[in-house]
Amino acid sequence: KMWRLSAFLRRCITSSSSRHCKKDSLFIIHPDVKEALAGHRPVVALESTIITHGMPYPHNLSTVKEVIVRAEGAVPATIGILEGRIHVGLSSDELDFLAQSKTALKVAGIPVFVTGGIGGVHRDGENALDVSADLTELGRTPIAVVSAGVKSILDIGRTLEFLVSGVCVATYGDSKSFPAFFSRQSGFTSPYHVSSPQEAADLVASTLSLGLQSGLLLAVPIPEEHAATGQQIEDAIQTAVTEASSKGVTGRDVTPFILQRVTELTEGKSLQANRALIHNNAKVGSRIACALSKHKKVKATSEVILRPKSQRTREQIVIGGINVDFIAKGTTQKLVFGEINSGSVCQSFGGVGRNIFDNINHFLFFYLYVQVSQFEDQLASASLVVLDGDIPVSTIDYVCCIAKKRAVPVWFEPTDADKACKPFLSESWKALSYTSPNLAELCTMNHTLGLPTPTEVPISLEDVLGCIPALSRPLLEHLHCVVVTLGALGVMVCGEHDADTVHLQPQKQKRKGRLCAIHYPALAVSAKETVNVSGAGDRYVNKNSCVRMGLIAARTSLLSPHPIDPSLTADAIHPEKSHSQLWSKSTCVWMED
Structure with a gap:
């Protein structure tokens, strides 16, 4: 995920005369997003991975359209590459195009980024050295990523060990238990936890204000009523991983293959859980963005005065x-x-x-x-x-x-x-x-x-x-x-x-x-x-x-x-x-x- 585009996109949005913002530019900013950022209203960046290869059509499109960012008071900015140009905020027609495209790319930006689950260290990664670029980007890009933890098809323990060496990791909720995408518990814990959008916004604001070139991960457990049986999904994941290996599936094709097989093996239960956590992440991310927006407005108007x-x-x-x-x-x-x-x-x-x-x-x-x-x-x-x-x-x-x-x-x-x-x-x-x-x-x-x-x-x-x-x-x-x-x-x-x-x-x-x-x-x-x-x-x-x-x-x-x-x-x-x-x-x- 090209999170480092965030700062550049902000420069584009705040300068209408910039050559990067012209019609023939590589960056196309949706009018709703441009207007929201100019007015200091909350904006939530949404990746297009779910649309392009995270879910099968038409579930990918219906899931994205059902994301309730707007209902929470924020403006959604789904980000993707269409016809060689980076679009920040997509129309209905553009979402339809991406949903059916076989060669779409993914890209994102803006301070609060919502996704399903981040990539990490793959199983047997200590031998194969297969580590997702998500971890590298989190370590060098100042952005808050809201996800349902680490994808459960990965080695969660080694992924957390990789992250905590330079990235702030916190669970959103009442405990430090780190979620495993489909399951609310992974057997691992986060160093920190925040229990409300305001606490999360305070953490994001204080972390990003340090000027460090690294981000933070807010892990949101899937809603309890939608949590799939952990053992059932774990068995399906093991089976899918074995099949991927025997069929020679490698590289970027591994994740969509495993997700598809897990959906089939669990008879759609994992897909239901996936959609539920996407909706929940969008809701939580939007509330954090709204709280962060208010935080910035207070800072802009009062300059963080420390006295009456x-x-x-x-x-x-x-x-x-x-x-x-x-x-x-x-x-x-x-x-x-x-x-x-x-x-x-x-x-x-x-x-x-x-x-x-x-x-x-x-x-x-x-x-x-x-x-x-x-x-x-x-x-x-x-x-x-x-x-x-x-x-x-x-x-x-x-x-x-x-x-x-x-x-x-x-x-x-x-x-x-x-x-x-x-x-x-x-x-x-x-x-x-x-x-x-x-x-x-x-x-x-x-x-x-x-x-x-x-x-x-x-x-x-x-x-x-x-x-x-x-x-x-x-x-x-x-x-x-x-x-x-x-x-x-x-x-x-x-x-x-x-x-x-x-x-x-x-x-x-x-x-x-x-x-x-x-x-x-x-x-x-x-x-x-x-x-x-x-x-x-x-x-x-x-x-x-x-x-x-x-x-x-x-x-x-x-x-x-x-x-x-x-x-x-x-x-x-x-x-x-x-x-x-x-x-x-x-x-x-x-x-x-």
Whole structure:
């Protein structure tokens, strides 16, 4: 099933002037489908496999025409290839044509896809290596597939093992029991289950919003009153499989042959069950599509505001990466290479963008957007946009262009020395308001701009404090502030001097005060106390008291197995409540004009 056409079809539908949507195009979008998608109404994609070779004529045609998608409030979009063109939504005449065609193809798209049962690993697949392309497509296409599980003629256990390595699998109903097409139970369970269209829509929305290039499978058991006797059908399947093998039936001909023989051997009971599950899947899929449509409408109209309307303010936006960190720490003083060393290993979520997101989330409401190009209005109205160096140069350029046009402050967190150059490869860096490099990353920024840099990164505190003002000064021609993180040496904040600290608030008028660099020593943490260094540098914001809050939060991070300590609160790191005795005196270094 060519599910990957979904995104392309949406682009065609939303642009009437696109060359792909003209009459002579390879893609023909039915007016009902085009109108529904343009109006943000629910649409359910239906495959044409049932019509072409899933059932014999005329049962295939009557089953499709009886699908009650419209009755559930959604618009059906049966998808197939006719005369060399891909049709999204078929008329009655086109359905008739496909039903009697001997050479029809199948194709599909759109976020919710309804089918009977998906393909999978064939029996004896571990030897024959016969695995359906359905599994490959599910693993690389962001779409929700509603089916009655895996076809019972396949190896269900191996199919599930294949799927759960990258595809979200959930049973629709009150239990995790995974259905086997004709039967409500296969003897296997799904990792998850959802019990209502709304729960399913929430799962679909949250999964697809991650931006992962994989789909999810919603397995819907056949209605109990129509479930055929499992053993009877299983015996028929075994017989049909044996016959297919003895007659040399292979490849794409195996499935229709077995389905036909099972229908004959069960005297039509499997066909009745097949039609019942198709109707039920269409009903469930339509309800999920309707709930998903409402979910999208809420998101489009309210932009997923996380607070009451009366309390809304301009939001902070973080655009960056997320990782899974594995942290290994030895229990001995010295690790011996080439030998087994005792220790402990723990797992936590990381990534600079995620750490910043999580850090701010302990104090503020804000967004984390994945598909940046779809949120220009939100970017333009943000109070602050934070970018990390893991995102592509094109995304950084795009955001900086909008920010410069709309006067939105942008904070760039370089991530590492190799990625620190990204905004400085073009004029994008001039749209930045803040950046928080370490010393090596600051050198990279200067080097990218063609400015002189030290041959070796300074190590001693005296050399560091002498080097940073010189390296930060060129950047401050356009940036409001440069925050240089120094690990065990603390942090140095560079910008316009303001009442014994650095003024960070963006100003429209020309700078009036002198430029300076203020060094804040770090809080002492021993190597033995350090648990996790991830996230410790992703915490510096605002001026004097907030810089000290960042230093306390960084210390807290080092003592926690999590990049951002879950117990982190504003009160816990308030510098005047319980940490005043910890502070060393800050040092101010003036910059030359």
